[in-house]
Amino acid sequence: MSGPLTEVDPEVRAAVARERERQESTLGMIASENHVSPAVLEAQGTALTNKYAEGYPGERYYGGCEHVDEVERLAIDRAKELWGAEHVNVQPHSGTQANxxxxxxxxxxGDKILSLDLTHGGHLSHGHAVNFSGQLYEVEQYEVDPETGYLDYADLAATAREFDPDVIVSGSSAYPRAFEWETIQETAEGVGAYHLADMAHVTGLVAAGVHxxxxxxxxxxxxxxxxxIRAGRGGIVLCDEEHADxxxxxxxxxxxxxxxxHNVAGKAVGFEEALEPxxxxxxxxxxxxxxxxxxxxRERGLSLVSGGTDKHLLLVDLRESHPDTAGGDAESALEDVGIVLNKNTVPGETRSPFNPSGVRVGTPGVTTRGFGTDEMETVGGSIVDVLDAPDDDAVRERVGREVDRLCEAFPVYRN
Known part of the structure; x- marks a missing residue:
């Protein structure tokens, strides 16, 4: 048990090294991914991984928890400061488990959930049939306006009055616009429902006050x-003291x-970093x-759902500009040149979810690397060049060289 990973398990060590190199040598533009700091990585690779701590600080079912209690209290206190919440639970292993x-x-x-449809930007845990949420509860879903790509809040309210839900879920995985939280809260109160706002994608933007x-x-x-937010991987729940227990x-x-x-420690460190100006x-x-x-x-002729974005992601509908290119094909062509994003369904989807009509593009990861607007113009032009000519070897080689240049100039980790 005393040997380093390279001696104990060279196969895993080699896979880890290859993943590190993949991240360094490609541009990660999947909207739900980011690069944590060396401090967060260090916290997550500590002896805290050995410690069972069922319960909560000061009320554990195991002994020897005085130090992990301190770490969890730090995570909670920092989260309260970041988001202004009365009560915070930092233990969920993921956003889905927080929901x-x-x-x-x-x-x-058997109770009722009203939420955004997955193909219109929602999330599996908001009531999709293959998820526990869709199997345990009765679910009705609202959609975006097919013409504008924006949520129709009047239609949402009408659906709520007809369906009479117990919970209305707001938030999304691929809706590029800000939610009108107050409007949805008013709708929920009007039908006697709770309002769950899932800010999974904008957690950091909200903490920073830019969303x-x-x-x-x-x-x-x-x-x-x-x-x-770039903290330890996982989920979080915020609420008033009334619902804390x-x-x-x-x-x-x-x-x-x-x-x-160890993940709670990663959250605590990431929250501390997010408190810095x-x-x-x-x-x-x-x-x-x-x-x-x-x-x-837009200038290059791509069609964007809702015409743009208010946050960190774009949803490109390829059906008009590239009718013969499905999202999965676009994803593969771009990954071949080192630009990693993901295929995604779009409102009014007509293709299979395994090769849908759109791609989702995110900026958190490349911004962490240090990209500004000049670099984004370069990357954006490269993306469209590949979409316009996915089989052109000259284009692929040129874009690949540009990706290599950017990765070398803006490393993820500098040692």
């Missing part, structure tokens, strides 16, 4: 702690056992980069 905690705390099986916050508006707020019980023992304390500069640049990318795409 599960709210459902388990406030619903009974509207649902905290203090929605009854419950959940989020991911790794996308735009119900939420904590739904997380543990309701939905999971012992927390991953420089993080707000980063978050603003994430949004500026996305808007720059949107403008270039």
């Amino acid at each position: 599960m905690a709210v459902y388990f705390a406030m619903l009974e099986p 509207p916050s649902p905290v203090g508006i929605a009854d419950f707020v959940t989020g991911s702690t790794h996308k735009t 119900a939420i904590d019980s739904a997380v543990f023992p309701g939905g999971q056992g012992g927390p991953l304390m 420089e993080f707000a500069d980063y978050a603003r640049q994430v949004v500026d980069n996305a808007k720059t990318l949107a403008e270039l795409f």
Whole structure:
């Protein structure tokens, strides 16, 4: 047990090294991914991984928890400061388990959820049939306006009055516009429903004050702690003290056992970094980069769902500009030249979700590398060049060289 990884398991060590090299040598533009700092990596690779800590600080079911109690309290206190929440649970292993905690705390099986349709930008955990949320609860879903790509809040309210849900879920995985949290809260109150705002994708943007916050508006707020916030990978639940006990019980023992304390440490470190003034500069640049990318795409003839973005992601509908290119084909062609994004369904989807009609493009990861608007214009032009001529070897070689140049100039980790 005393040997280094390279001696104990060279196969895993080699795979880890190859993944490190892949991240360094490609441009990660998947909207839900980011690059954490060396400090977060260090925290997550500590002896805290050995410690069971079922329960909460000061109320554990195991001994020897005094130090992990300190780490979890730091994560909680920093999260409260970042988002202005009365109560925070930092233990969920993912954003999906954070949503599960709210459902388990406030619903009974068979209760009703109203949420955004997956093909219109929603998320599996908001009630999709293949997910536990769609199997345990009755689900109705709202959509974006097919003409504008924006949510129709009047239609959402009408659906709520007809369906009479117990919970209305706002938030998305691929909706490029800001949610009107207050409007949805008013709709929820009007039908006697709770409002769960899932800010998974904009957690960091909200913390930095560059995106509207649902905290203090929605009854419950959940989020991911790794996308735009760059902390340890996992989830978080924020709520008023009124619901604190119900939420904590739904997380543990309701939905999971012992927390991953090394991940909680990674959350604590990432939250501390997000409290620094420089993080707000980063978050603003994430949004500026996305808007720059949107403008270039429009100029080059790409169709964007809703015409642009308010945050860190764009959703490109290829059906008009590239009718013979499906999203999966675009994803593969771009990955071949070192630009990594993901295929994605679009509103009014006509293709299979395994090779849909769109691609989702995100700016958090490349902004972490140091990209500004000039670099985004270069990358955006390269993306369109490949989409316009995916089989042109000269284009692919030129774009590949440009990606290599950018990766060398803006490394993820500098040692």
